[in-house]
Amino acid sequence: MLNEDTRKLILAHFWVAFIAFVAALALGEWQMYIRSPLHSWIQNPELYYRSVTAHGSAMGYVFPTLVAMGFGYAISELSLKQPLIGRRWAWAGLGLAIVGTLTAMIPVSMGLASVLYTFYPPMVGNPFYYIGIVLVVVGSWIWVALMSINLHAWKKANPGVPIPLPMFANVAAAYLWGWTSVGAAIELLFQIIPAALGLKTTIDAGLARVFFSWTLHAIVYFWLMPAYIAFYTLVPRAIGGRLYSDSMGRMAFILFLVFSMPIGIHHLFQDPQVGAGFKFLHAVFTGMVSIPTLLTVFTITASVEIAARLRGGKGALGWLKALPWSNPMMLAVAFSFIMLGFGGAGGLINMSYQLDFTVHNTQWITGHFHLIFGGAIVIMYFALAYDLWPHLTGKALKDIFLVKLQLWLWFVGMMALTFPWHWVGILGMPRRMAYFDYSNPAIAPEAFAVIMSFFGGLLLLVSGILFVVVLARGHLTEKITLPEFRFSQAVHEPSRLPIALNSFGLWLALMIGLTVVNYGLPISQLLAVKQTSVPVVPIGAAR
Amino acid sequence: MSEQRLFSRKNPWLWGSVGLVAAVAIVAMLIGFVWMPYSQSKKGESLWTFICRAAGTPLSAGPTLIPTTPPARPSNVIVTAQTMSADNPEQSIGRGGTLALRCSMCHSTQGKLPLAQSTIPNLAGQNSLAIYKQLRDYKSGHRVSAIMQPMVESLSDQDMRDLAAYYASLPVIRHGGTPAVKAPAIVDNGAPMRNIGACVTCHGEVATKAGAPYLVGQPQAYLRTQLMNFANGTRKNDINEQMRNVARNMTPAEIGLAAQYYGSQ
Amino acid sequence: MSLDTPQSQRAEAVAQKAEARWAIVVILIIALLLGMMTYMGLHWLTMPASRVETIDPSTLHLAGEFMEENLGSAVEPDGSVTVRLVGSQYSFTPQCLLIPTDTPITFRGTSSDVVHGFNIAKTNVNVMLVPGYIANFKTQFSKPADHVMPCHEFCGVGHAAMWAHVQVMDKTEFFKRAEKERRLSCVK
Numbered sequence: 001m002l003n004e005d006t007r008k009l010i011l012a013h014f015w016v017a018f019i020a021f022v023a024a025l026a027l028g029e030w031q032m033y034i035r036s037p038l039h040s041w042i043q044n045p046e047l048y049y050r051s052v053t054a055h056g057s058a059m060g061y062v063f064p065t066l067v068a069m070g071f072g073y074a075i076s077e078l079s080l081k082q083p084l085i086g087r088r089w090a091w092a093g094l095g096l097a098i099v100g101t102l103t104a105m106i107p108v109s110m111g112l113a114s115v116l117y118t119f120y121p122p123m124v125g126n127p128f129y130y131i132g133i134v135l136v137v138v139g140s141w142i143w144v145a146l147m148s149i150n151l152h153a154w155k156k157a158n159p160g161v162p163i164p165l166p167m168f169a170n171v172a173a174a175y176l177w178g179w180t181s182v183g184a185a186i187e188l189l190f191q192i193i194p195a196a197l198g199l200k201t202t203i204d205a206g207l208a209r210v211f212f213s214w215t216l217h218a219i220v221y222f223w224l225m226p227a228y229i230a231f232y233t234l235v236p237r238a239i240g241g242r243l244y245s246d247s248m249g250r251m252a253f254i255l256f257l258v259f260s261m262p263i264g265i266h267h268l269f270q271d272p273q274v275g276a277g278f279k280f281l282h283a284v285f286t287g288m289v290s291i292p293t294l295l296t297v298f299t300i301t302a303s304v305e306i307a308a309r310l311r312g313g314k315g316a317l318g319w320l321k322a323l324p325w326s327n328p329m330m331l332a333v334a335f336s337f338i339m340l341g342f343g344g345a346g347g348l349i350n351m352s353y354q355l356d357f358t359v360h361n362t363q364w365i366t367g368h369f370h371l372i373f374g375g376a377i378v379i380m381y382f383a384l385a386y387d388l389w390p391h392l393t394g395k396a397l398k399d400i401f402l403v404k405l406q407l408w409l410w411f412v413g414m415m416a417l418t419f420p421w422h423w424v425g426i427l428g429m430p431r432r433m434a435y436f437d438y439s440n441p442a443i444a445p446e447a448f449a450v451i452m453s454f455f456g457g458l459l460l461l462v463s464g465i466l467f468v469v470v471l472a473r474g475h476l477t478e479k480i481t482l483p484e485f486r487f488s489q490a491v492h493e494p495s496r497l498p499i500a501l502n503s504f505g506l507w508l509a510l511m512i513g514l515t516v517v518n519y520g521l522p523i524s525q526l527l528a529v530k531q532t533s534v535p536v537v538p539i540g541a542a543r
Numbered sequence: 544m545s546e547q548r549l550f551s552r553k554n555p556w557l558w559g560s561v562g563l564v565a566a567v568a569i570v571a572m573l574i575g576f577v578w579m580p581y582s583q584s585k586k587g588e589s590l591w592t593f594i595c596r597a598a599g600t601p602l603s604a605g606p607t608l609i610p611t612t613p614p615a616r617p618s619n620v621i622v623t624a625q626t627m628s629a630d631n632p633e634q635s636i637g638r639g640g641t642l643a644l645r646c647s648m649c650h651s652t653q654g655k656l657p658l659a660q661s662t663i664p665n666l667a668g669q670n671s672l673a674i675y676k677q678l679r680d681y682k683s684g685h686r687v688s689a690i691m692q693p694m695v696e697s698l699s700d701q702d703m704r705d706l707a708a709y710y711a712s713l714p715v716i717r718h719g720g721t722p723a724v725k726a727p728a729i730v731d732n733g734a735p736m737r738n739i740g741a742c743v744t745c746h747g748e749v750a751t752k753a754g755a756p757y758l759v760g761q762p763q764a765y766l767r768t769q770l771m772n773f774a775n776g777t778r779k780n781d782i783n784e785q786m787r788n789v790a791r792n793m794t795p796a797e798i799g800l801a802a803q804y805y806g807s808q
Numbered sequence: 809m810s811l812d813t814p815q816s817q818r819a820e821a822v823a824q825k826a827e828a829r830w831a832i833v834v835i836l837i838i839a840l841l842l843g844m845m846t847y848m849g850l851h852w853l854t855m856p857a858s859r860v861e862t863i864d865p866s867t868l869h870l871a872g873e874f875m876e877e878n879l880g881s882a883v884e885p886d887g888s889v890t891v892r893l894v895g896s897q898y899s900f901t902p903q904c905l906l907i908p909t910d911t912p913i914t915f916r917g918t919s920s921d922v923v924h925g926f927n928i929a930k931t932n933v934n935v936m937l938v939p940g941y942i943a944n945f946k947t948q949f950s951k952p953a954d955h956v957m958p959c960h961e962f963c964g965v966g967h968a969a970m971w972a973h974v975q976v977m978d979k980t981e982f983f984k985r986a987e988k989e990r991r992l993s994c995v996k
Contacts (some may be wrong), residue, residue, distance in 0.1 A: 001905035041732040045741065046965045116962050121937060123922050123964065201625045206938045248827055258564065260649075269938040270925065272918075273860055275599025280575030281568070283845060287838040288567065294834040298827070320790055352845045357932040361960035363927055428929030430960035433968040440736040442929065444957045472738045474853055492820045499547040500556030510564055517568060519599055525860075529601045532862050534941040535623035537922050539964070542753055582850050601859040615877055621866050652864055733969040737957070740898035744966030752897055752964075753921075782869045783920050784876065788899040791996065 001484060006077050007392050009430030010531035013094055014385060016131035017063050018468055019102065024058035025464040029052045032417075032457040036432065039448045041435040048434035049114040053129075054105060058118030061136050062101050063371075064223040065380050068177070069093065069143040072170050072387060073225045076147060078485050079233075080154045086146045093146075096139030105130025111135045112540035116432070118216070119192060125539040131186050137181050147174040154189035162497045165249050166233040166487050172253040175508060179261060179515070180222055183214025195536045202533035207526040208274030213264035214519060223290070223373055227380035228252070231300045233389050236330035241307025242283050246490035248299045250501045255292035258510045259285055261526040262518035268316035269353045271359050273532070274522050279353065281404075283519060286371065288349040293344060297337065304333070306491065328403045332383035335411040339375035343368060346422065364425025367418040374460075375414040379407065382467055392487050395477045399470050406470060409463035416456030420449035550724050552679030567698040570765060585599075610768075618685045620676045620778045622754040627672045629708060639709025642702055645694065661762040668715030670747075673756035674707035685780040717808055724807055729793070739790040745785075754782070770798045845942040853889040866892055866938035873942075874918060880991035883905055883983065892904035895924030895959065896968035904973045908982035910954055915945040925961035926973050936961065940988050949976045 002010070034042050042048055069090075077084045084090065106128065107113045151163065151171050164170075187208050189443060194200045200286055232249045238240055243249065265282035268274050305319055324330050343522050346368045351354045361363060377521030397403065424446040429436075440445040451531025500506055544724040550557060605682040620626075631637045643650075650666050666674060680686035682695045682703075696705070726743070728734075733741040748756035758766065772778035773790035781787055791799070852914075868874040874894050880902050881891045889911050894901045895921070906914060920936040927934040935945045959970035975994045986992060 041728065043726070043731045045732070045968055049965055049967075050963075114965065120962055169818070201628075205939065207943050209923075209938065210544065245823060245827055268936075270934050270943075270945075271939040272936065272938055274598070275597050275602075275860055277572070277576040277580065277594075277597030278599060280579065280845075281571045284567065284571035284575075284842055289844050290838060291831075291834055292838070295827075295831060298830045302826075322886055348841060352841060354845065354848045354932070357934040358927075360934045362927060363935075426675055428927055428956070428958075430927065430958040432960075433958075433960040434965075435732060435735070435968050437734070437736045442736070447847070463569075474876070491823065492816065498547050498554075498556055500554065500560070503549055506557060506560065509558060514564060514568070525598075525600060529862060529863065532601070534865050534939040535625055536752070537964075538624050539750075564909070577892050579846070579849050596859050601860045601862050615875070617873070618867055619878060623866050647963075687996070705958075735969045735971050738899050738903045738969065738971050738973075740969045741967045742970075744898065744964065750965045752892050783896040784901045785896055785899065788901060 002074065002077055002391060003083050004029075005087055006073060008091055008095070008395075009087060011073050011392050011449075013073070014096060014471075016094070016101075017070065017399075018067035018385075018471065020066070021063045022464050022468055022495055024055045024063065025056040025461055028059075029454075029461045030458040031055065032454045035436060036450045036454045037438045038451060038454060045434040046114060047479060049116065049432075050108060050111050052432065053108050053114050053116050053440060057104060058101075059135065059374075059419055060117050060219070061133055061163045061356060062097070064226075064377075064381075065136065065140050065177075066097060067385075068095075068173060068226050069140060071095075071229070071384060072143060072147055073168045074172065074392075075170040075229070076150045078391075079148065079166040079170075082150070084146075085150050085153055085327070089142050090146055093139040096142070097136045100132045100135025100137075100139060101476075102132070103135060104129050107132075110540075115539055118212065119208070121192055121195070121203045122188075122205045122534050122537045123539050124192060124195045124203070124536050127178040127193060130193050130196055133187065133195070134188055137185060140181070144178040146217050147171050162494045162502055164487065165243075165246055165490070166229060168250055168405040168502075169225065169229045169232065169253045171504065172257045172507075173222060173229070173293075175219065175504060175511075176225065176257050176260060177222045179508075179511060180218035181214055181259075181470045183211045183264070184216075187211035187215075187486050189333070201536055203536055204533045205525070206271070207518030207531055209268060210265070210274065210522055210526065211270060214261065214515070215260065215445045216267055217264040217286075218260040218374060220401065221256050221371070222376050225253075225256070226384060227336065227377040228256075228296060230380045230384040230387075230403065231296060231336075233487040234384060235300065235329055235333045236303040237486055238387060239304065239307045239324050239327055241303050241310060241488075243490040244299050244302035244306060244490045245464060246323070246494050247501060248295055249490075252292040252295050252299070254501075254507050255295075256289070257504075257507045259292075261511055262514045263289055265518070265522070266351060266353075266356075269356050271525060278518070278522050283351055283353055285514075285518065290344065290348065293340070297340070300333070300337070303488075304330075318540050326400075326404075327412055328386055328400065328407060329383050331404060331407050332379050335407060336376045336383075339371055339379070339411070339414060339526040343372035343376055347372065352373065355483075359425050361431055362425035363421045363429045363431060366431055367421030367425060370421070371414065371418040372408070375411075375418065375479045379410055379414075382407065382410065385471065387465075389471060389474050390480070390482055393475050395474060396481065397470065397474045399473060400476055401467060402470050406463050409459050409466065411441070413456045413459030413463055417453045418456070420453040420456070422450045512519075551760045566640055571771050575640050577612050578672040590600035605725065616685070617782050617784070618676065618680050619683050620679045620754075620782075622672065622676060624753045624780060626753070627675060627704070627707070629704065630799070632708060635705045637709075637710040638702075639705035639707070639712075642698075643709050644704050648782045649690075660764045662768055663762070664756075665716070665762065666710040667713040667760075669756055670712055671704075671711035672754050674710055674755050675703050677756075678703040678706065680780045686688050686778065715757075715760065724804065726804055727797075729797045729801050730804050733789075734792070734797075739792050739797075742805075752785075755785075761805055763802045766802035766805055770802065786791070809867060813920055843867075844981065848980060860943075862940055862943040863942050865918065865919055868918065868920050873916070876901070877991065880993040881908075883986045884890060884992055887976070888914065893917045894920055895926070895963075896920045897964050898959070898970040900924075900959070900970070900972040901928065902964045902972075902995045904994035904996075906982070906992045907949055907974060907976050908979045908993040909949055909976055910979050911948065911982075913947050913949065915947070916942060917945075922963050923961050924959050924963050924970070926957050926972065927960050928929045928955045928957045930955060934960075952976050971996070 107126035113129035115123050115125045153522040191208050195203050263282050265287040266286045308319035311322045313319030429446050572785040576594050576597045584593040649663050681691040730742045731738040743757040745752035770790045771788045879892050881889050883931050899963050919939040925936040935943050953976050955974040957972040957974050
């Protein structure tokens, strides 16, 4: 059972996250419309990039971070069965995140920092944009510390007892984020913010890209963590089954922790500032990081099968029919896996750098990460919010039909959005353009696909609004007495574990060690060369 | 249970995991830093040379500096957003105001609004880097003008900076007669497939690129002439062909539209 | 369920075996993909940028390899062709590249201001131009065609208009022209 104040804390995180999400969703759909053949060329293209900056910053830095934080506090209290330690600090962290978001969004909405959420130095915008982002990240660092503190307090009280899987995964996610965010933090604090404040007039754009790549790939795994935690610890229970293997779950989260950092240079395959050897090295480790996902697919599918067989499902594939398809969680996990399957296949293509040459920085990439993040991951955010909501509000969620409709709309919308995107990417359509000349024979074949993805986006917007409507209505029903919140049980609950699977020291050491091996030389080489610092190009001065 | 130690030689997880990760890294490094670069190396290259290349050790300046005869440059000026950082702006503007007396015959000291048929640019409120760069180009002959060249002959670098600072400090004067005129597409969006950038993305109103002049309020005839000159290559002091790339793809009608729009603002 | 009965221990062993089999399949899949990548890198010479070179973006026009008159396609002594180009807000120079068929091509490019990049539609040419560095890319074109070449990295508000063109022409015709002109391009 959640403590009353913890409930408020989690609800506050979720509501801020979801409001940011719906706002960013509306901007995203506006962008789809503006650059589609349905709209004439936007008169002021700067507005488009302003919107892209806001959309990316909200969806990338604010929404998933706050979901992970809120969910993390819930996991800590529910799985450790001890009151959350440091609740005041948690509120302070949320406060920082909100202040940071506003600080960042004011200059963005004024058009003073249209640099997109990936920053793109040597373009440098208003310092408050970057300072705001730093504040959001610092807020999340408080969460990282609190998760660690709560775990250690529990371990002290329960020596030798296996850490509950949800908390183990949650703390892995926190450590992952703590280390992941360091790359962008260095870029912001030592390169961009001094330039934005006018203390420096040059910046090494190549080095900045290397630092950002450190964050840019692993951040996706941080976004993914709440979804994977839901796979392992909510889905089997919600559909009436059991988790196939507890230790495989631990292994998956450990592999993410170790391998998701030292692979970011695969975003720089075409860049001139990194040697080919490091590109190959990072490609190899990118291959390694797909292992935990493939393991998860097996374990969760097996867990779902267990649920089906417990419900009387028979046959090699006949058990699929016995699944509780009317259960929203079942629907969500099925949709998530389909999107993860397509998105993952696309990811393996991006990893192989020869294949990546045909798609790098085309709409394929936009399609890829919207399918994985917006699709497979965000649909699980919905599912976990629905699952937790009664325990946060103390009231029942009654709109089961709307919930299912919302999930269906999201799935269909995301498919309609991202498949055409992948397609036009293969045709060579570049990313991040405010308008296209569809009358030109070189681009005309892409027009239909772009219109299709606009309608996909429209379904997503409707679905997103429906999501917050369902949650808001969840506050309005009468109070109910809730059963105790349970996470999934494994078929074989571990009674003792090897210390390596019950602690983080080894994995953190490996994570940091591997980052040093894979990033140390590229970074120090560029740091040592002074002539690569180039003049800053200030953004946002119209006249 | 609790006596189990993580960092102990007896813990198979420790050497197992570290060993596996190290093995993957070492194999990947041998392929990426030795085998692949070796297969692509030139004959007689030392091991060390191609390992360093694969590791991305920066080489400064290309090895093949091509001799150019004669050295044809579009301009001698290095244009960045930081080119005009003045130590003492007030003083600079004051000195510029005095120097501007010699310009007043054509440009007036107040940057008075010229007529639409004028081929003389309006300097009031123009951005200082744009003025400075053109003065330098007149002086070095990269921008050709029988009138301007003798005018700038005697100016020092500081004089040119001061003049630029002075004119930049003057208030902008607009025609202001037709505020409701909608900009033509060529100004707002350019023509992407002909690689014509939108005027507003470099020349003010939406964004300003370092060295690019503001166009609002410039006389129509002046703009048309300059665009024509860029298009036919009689004017080529634009660094990296920024303006020639645009102008040579514009139709005479588009040049007319753009000039008319800015001339009426 | 965590009772240590012999039955449950047996079931756990079966489950672990199934997991281990799957893990091996997964590792084989990844190894196959990485093996393919290595093979292509070794035998088809399809590798990312092979060297890191630095250059000052603000003085490209004053001296050296990326001066105006050095840009475009140049025939090298060994019969290969080097295409030099500069990306600036918001055009590539030259804005139309002329390239022969069936000839080893090396692109050498850099940026004079912010980060740019380009892909040549329907080919595997894809290069980032980062100011301060020189990008290299080796490739070959098999048949004559016209391609569009957009800037594919956000480079400022005018990004959407930054489209160059590529004309791949017959080898013999190209080299005939190259006898008369030091640098080739299809800029009109």
